[in-house]
Amino acid sequence: MNAGNVETAIAKGEQIHHLVSDLFPICRSITGDGVRATLNILRQYIPLETFEVPSGTPVFDWVVPKEWNIRDAYIKNRAGERIVDFRRSNLHVLNYSTPVNRQVSLEELKNHLHYLPEHPDWIPYRTSYYKEDWGFCVSYNQYKALQDESYEVFIDTTLEPGSLTYGEVYLPGESRDEVLISTHVCHPSLANDNLSSIGVMTFLIRELMERKLRYSYRFIFIPGTIGAITWLAQNKDNVSQVRHGLVASLLGDTGVFHYKRSRSGNAEIDQVAEYVLNRHSPHNRIFDFIPYGYDERQFCSPGFNLPMGSLTRTTYGEYVEYHTSADNLEFVKASSLEESLDLYGQVIKILESNKAYINLNPYCEPQLGKRGLYDLKGGDNQGKNFQMALLWVLSLSDGDHNLLEIAKRSAIDFNTISFAAGRLEDAGLLKVKN
Ligand code: ZN
Numbered sequence: 001m002n003a004g005n006v007e008t009a010i011a012k013g014e015q016i017h018h019l020v021s022d023l024f025p026i027c028r029s030i031t032g033d034g035v036r037a038t039l040n041i042l043r044q045y046i047p048l049e050t051f052e053v054p055s056g057t058p059v060f061d062w063v064v065p066k067e068w069n070i071r072d073a074y075i076k077n078r079a080g081e082r083i084v085d086f087r088r089s090n091l092h093v094l095n096y097s098t099p100v101n102r103q104v105s106l107e108e109l110k111n112h113l114h115y116l117p118e119h120p121d122w123i124p125y126r127t128s129y130y131k132e133d134w135g136f137c138v139s140y141n142q143y144k145a146l147q148d149e150s151y152e153v154f155i156d157t158t159l160e161p162g163s164l165t166y167g168e169v170y171l172p173g174e175s176r177d178e179v180l181i182s183t184h185v186c187h188p189s190l191a192n193d194n195l196s197s198i199g200v201m202t203f204l205i206r207e208l209m210e211r212k213l214r215y216s217y218r219f220i221f222i223p224g225t226i227g228a229i230t231w232l233a234q235n236k237d238n239v240s241q242v243r244h245g246l247v248a249s250l251l252g253d254t255g256v257f258h259y260k261r262s263r264s265g266n267a268e269i270d271q272v273a274e275y276v277l278n279r280h281s282p283h284n285r286i287f288d289f290i291p292y293g294y295d296e297r298q299f300c301s302p303g304f305n306l307p308m309g310s311l312t313r314t315t316y317g318e319y320v321e322y323h324t325s326a327d328n329l330e331f332v333k334a335s336s337l338e339e340s341l342d343l344y345g346q347v348i349k350i351l352e353s354n355k356a357y358i359n360l361n362p363y364c365e366p367q368l369g370k371r372g373l374y375d376l377k378g379g380d381n382q383g384k385n386f387q388m389a390l391l392w393v394l395s396l397s398d399g400d401h402n403l404l405e406i407a408k409r410s411a412i413d414f415n416t417i418s419f420a421a422g423r424l425e426d427a428g429l430l431k432v433k434n
Contacts, residue, residue: 013338067162196252245308252332255314
């Protein structure tokens with residue numbers, strides 16, 4: 001058995017979970033070697049190109065920050081024991097913490113500790129990107145165990161001019177019109193937020209690489225907020241190619257899917273995502289754009305107003321494990337990852353074939369029988385459905401209705417409508433509206 005056979009023998013979800021597990025230990029942030037190490041691993045799977053934007057580069061109203069890197073950190077008690085240890089969890093250090101190396105009193109230490117009394121075993125994830133500060137995140141149990149003594153605090157970080165790193169995969173299609181899919185890569189050891197999506201997008205890219213594509217696809221692996229702003233500043237003149245887009249995050253928990261519409265609310269991607277989610281489960285949820293959340297905030301800002309929605313499972317803040325050490329490798333399920341991959345695949349499949357057609361024989365119905373398209377013998381439901389699909393497609397192919405609209409109006413499955421359109425096109429009765 002060669003390597004390829006082994007790969008197909010393992011379920012997709014397990015493969016994605018394996019990648020998530022490989023990425024999990026890396027301490028990522030909005031800049032630094034953690035993002036580079038992450039993208040290096042992804043490069044083993046996909047043709048990823050990386051970009052470095054120097055610190056100090058103005059990006060719209062922001063500036064690319066100094067680069068942050070960390071080697072080690074701990075709090076030691078008087079006995080010299082590491083009672084809080086970065087090596088055990090990178091969440092223990094306030095992300096972007098400035099370096100520190102000194103003795104502090106318990107009172108001073110407490111001013112620099114973050115914890116969650118409501119979940120005494122969990123470590124919170126906290127950042128301080130734009131205010132220079134040092135700190136540790138600890139479990140409440142660790143906090144309560146502190147004695148009134150002095151502690152050695154050591155954070156071995158650097159915050160220096162460097163660059164912000166992001167990755168991009170471009171898959172050319174027949175058209176230069178683009179589908180843009182963005183996912184954030186800036187969180188340290190948190191599995192659902194957002195290694196789940198990094199893993200699912202990596203495998204989605206591998207699937208698309210094997211297909212002939214109508215659209216060109218651009219996947220960007222970027223730090224949240226500042227990374228999206230930086231990417232948009234670098235690509236300001238190219239985004240007019242974007243026809244549809246999605247922000248991918250939080251794809252590994254067992255919750256239902258959530259789709260947040262684009263700012264305009266009636267883009268084709270909104271219609272396609274709603275259709276797929278509604279058919280997948282009545283429990284999935286669709287909601288309108290709000291200017292808060294992930295990087296749709298930047299992509300949908302009024303200057304860009306890109307047709308991009310956000311497709312997640314349980315949304316941020318709606319699961320208690322969010323931004324804590326409980327968002328770990330057990331929280332993310334292989335079956336959920338595989339289901340998310342499949343759902344994104346369905347959205348793309350419809351985008352790829354959702355065209356509007358022109359009926360080339362619009363004066364009365366064409367005679368389907370002489371073209372082998374009218375089969376009275378096939379009287380089963382599937383056959384009748386196909387016959388009805390032919391009639392609906394012919395009727396609504398006036399250039400104003402795309403196939404998804406015909407599927408919704410006829411209540412016939414999109415795949416049947418799309419198949420019928422293909423047969424009619426083969427028979428010379430339809431042409432794609434340009
Ligand atoms: Zn987050």
